[in-house]
Amino acid sequence: MDRAAPAPAIALEARGLVKDFRGFRATNDVNLQVHDGEIHAIIGPNGAGKTTLFNLLSGFLKPTAGEVRLFGERVDTLRPFEIVRRGLSRSFQISSVFPTLSVRENVLVALQSPTPLPHRFWVPLSRLESLGERADAILADVGLGGMPGRLAADLSHGEKRQLEIGISMTQDPRVLLLDEPTSGMGSEGIARVIALVRQVARGRTVVLVEHNMSVVAELADRITVLQYGSVLASGRYEDVRRDPRVIEAYLGEDGGHA
Numbered sequence: 001m002d003r004a005a006p007a008p009a010i011a012l013e014a015r016g017l018v019k020d021f022r023g024f025r026a027t028n029d030v031n032l033q034v035h036d037g038e039i040h041a042i043i044g045p046n047g048a049g050k051t052t053l054f055n056l057l058s059g060f061l062k063p064t065a066g067e068v069r070l071f072g073e074r075v076d077t078l079r080p081f082e083i084v085r086r087g088l089s090r091s092f093q094i095s096s097v098f099p100t101l102s103v104r105e106n107v108l109v110a111l112q113s114p115t116p117l118p119h120r121f122w123v124p125l126s127r128l129e130s131l132g133e134r135a136d137a138i139l140a141d142v143g144l145g146g147m148p149g150r151l152a153a154d155l156s157h158g159e160k161r162q163l164e165i166g167i168s169m170t171q172d173p174r175v176l177l178l179d180e181p182t183s184g185m186g187s188e189g190i191a192r193v194i195a196l197v198r199q200v201a202r203g204r205t206v207v208l209v210e211h212n213m214s215v216v217a218e219l220a221d222r223i224t225v226l227q228y229g230s231v232l233a234s235g236r237y238e239d240v241r242r243d244p245r246v247i248e249a250y251l252g253e254d255g256g257h258a
């Protein structure tokens with residue numbers, strides 16, 4: 001098979017993206033190309049604009065200028081749920097899990113919803129059972145297959161993150177945005193999330209914001225480094241980590257274990 005492609009297909013793209021908050025420029029002319037099928041990490045010091053960029057990419061914020069394209073189609077003019085329908089789903093730093101429902105019910109509720117957000121869930125759970133097979137497959141994928149009846153409130157921090165990723169997966173997204181999937185985890189939880197991200201990345205594109213450089217080193221095909229709202233560098237992880245500007249601005253802080 002001839003694998004030499006002239007140019008990679010672009011799954012998600014930002015063009016000249018700007019976001020101002022009352023005169024403060026949090027996103028400054030960001031150009032970003034996420035290749036179809038890759039794991040792309042967005043890194044940068046605190047306050048660099050990573051979450052703002054995620055919010056712009058997923059439609060939770062409207063840009064002051066510039067545009068966002070999903071598989072070539074402009075989406076910054078759409079509402080978040082419309083972007084979800086076009087194939088982009090995201091997880092949140094703040095939990096989107098219903099604590100009083102079981103693990104499986106959380107997935108069932110998300111499966112019958114047009115978005116992974118906690119809207120419109122007053123459907124009798126009995127009616128949701130038709131979606132049970134899909135729910136079970138998703139739970140198995142995210143490593144929660146052994147605890148479908150467990151109350152979400154009783155999950156560990158790491159298990160909650162697994163469930164959140166499972167909830168994002170209910171939309172079967174072509175592009176999955178994960179906001180700091182390892183935050184607040186110990187080394188065991190981090191190892192589980194790394195395996196999980198690899199699992200969910202099969203056949204789809206993943207963009208993650210991540211502070212832990214070991215996780216970035218393990219997972220990312222390409223990375224984009226933000227600083228003061230601007231792109232400092234972007235490219236293959238191996239190249240960007242050697243960029244002196246990046247080492248000075250960010251990676252150097254981490255003791256160079258990237």
Ligand SMILES: Nc1ncnc2c1ncn2[C@@H]1O[C@H](COP(=O)(O)OP(=O)(O)OP(=O)(O)O)[C@@H](O)[C@H]1O
Nearest residue numbers: 021022024026044045046047048049050051052053
């Ligand atoms: N709604 C808002 N109003 C005003 N300023 C904001 C708003 N949201 C973000 N900012 C500012 O924009 C800048 C970028 O914030 P953002 O949360 O995107 O950075 P970050 O890289 O995600 O940081 P962290 O790593 O700490 O999560 C910060 O200076 C922040 O204070």
